[in-house]
Amino acid sequence: DIKNAKVDFLAQSLFPVYVIHSEKSFAVKIINDKEMAETEFKSLEILYKNYIPCPKPYSLTDSSEGSLLLMDFISSSNSNKENHFVESLTSLYSIKNKSWGLDFSNFIGTLPQPNSFYDNFYDYFWTSRLEPQVDMGIKTRRLNSNHKVKLEKLLTKSLTWGIGDIGPRLIHGDLWAGNAIWGDKMYLIDPSIAYGHPEQDLGMADLFGGFPLFKADEVLKNVGIDSSGWRDRVSFWQIYPLLVHVNIFGSSYVSGLENAMNKYLR
Structure with a gap:
């Protein structure tokens, strides 16, 4: 009762x-x-x-x-984190969609995250992810137009890595340790979902820690994605959450953002 x-x-x-x-x-x-x-x-x-x-x-x-x-209510317990990490993310990334993005806008932390459906990865990641955040940073003068030029250049370069070739997969979108509950499974909470690239989640998970990422290759292989080289792209995927942190928490995150960008633009 x-x-x-x-x-x-x-x-x-x-x-x-x-x-x-x-x-x-x-x-x-x-x-x-x-x-x-x-x-x-x-x-x-x-x-x-x-x-x-x-x-x-x-x-x-x-x-x-x-x-x-x-x-x-999900109760947390000592669990087999490695197996549950693989099982939950394999289930998540097995969900495919013909278009990138989402048919409704949502939030990343406290910030609005605009969404729409796109035919290709570039349009999705630029229009719904990078551009709104860098424009917000320019408006508050934490970032400048040079950051935007570099981001456009970097995103164009990223297409040569084949990251848009896998087809959109359902992702959590805000995968840090506080958004997972470890029990009899790895339960996902506070989702910021879209049909994107699984490496978006893995990059964010690496940025903040708390996950058995040595099992990430197994997750990607389970869903038919070539896992070779994903670790070389981690800093690229961390650019978006770093932009979000610049806009929520301030300029102390700008140097980390610039380091991630410059890694691929030298």
Whole structure:
């Protein structure tokens, strides 16, 4: 009986999360931005319907505190991280799409992330990822037009690596350690999904640590992607999250961004 349930505070990153203990335990996330709540609910639905390990989303309800996202509570435990990492990401990257991107916009951290569907990788990664972030950085004077010129040049160069040839795969989009719960599986939370390149996730995971990335080659092979050379491209994939960090946290991330860019433009 949920009326007699016990409610405990669980955690807070961007928004507070509570656990409701009844016959079954549920998590409730209180999100004070309705659009963010709607896109998170929709993204979890897509993951869950595709059998990707994630909390099952049940409902989204408006309240005076914000939008209440009700979902399964996932308890963390000591687990076989290596196997669960491989299994969860193999399931995720096995989901294919004919177009790059997504048919609804979402968020990366607190920042809006515009989405649309594109016929090729370049248009997706420039129009929906790099350009909006570098323009935001130029507007706040943390970045300048030279950064934008270099990014365009680098993205054009990246096409020679064949990264657009694999076809779009469903990705988490914000894969750092705080967005995975290790239990009987590796459960994905706080998704920022799109149909993109799996190396986007792997690059971000490498940037912040916390994952058994020595198993990444196995993941890529499982989904029919040539894993050779992906480690040489890690810094390229870290450019987008570094741009996001410049825009959220400030100029202290600019040097890391420039180092990642210059690695491929020398």
